[in-house]
Amino acid sequence: MALSSYRKHRIYLAATLKYxxxxxxxxxxxxxxxxxxxxxxxxxxxxxxxxPLR
Structure with missing residues (x-):
């Protein structure tokens, strides 16, 4: 079963906040x-x- 967009968002937040x-x-x-x-x-x-200067 594929993950719902809501669940993916919650996992993404946990990962980016290092939870x-x-x-x-x-x-x-x-x-x-x-x-x-x-x-x-x-x-x-x-x-x-x-x-870049050169």
């Missing part, structure tokens, strides 16, 4: 872990700020 999920449902855990991995990947990428 525990509190669920043992494998589908919810997979979605939570996917979001956490994407957030870790974003931290590794450097962000170029400012205007």
């Amino acid at each position: 525990g999920l509190g669920s043992k449902d494998p589908e919810e855990l997979a979605f939570y872990n996917k979001i956490m991995e994407e957030m870790d990947d974003m931290k590794k990428d450097t962000v170029k700020k400012g205007i």
Whole structure:
């Protein structure tokens, strides 16, 4: 069974606020872990700020 948009939103909020999920449902855990991995990947990428002078 697919997760509802409401449930996905709640899991997304828990992941972005670094809260525990509190669920043992494998589908919810997979979605939570996917979001956490994407957030870790974003931290590794450097962000170029400012205007290059040359």
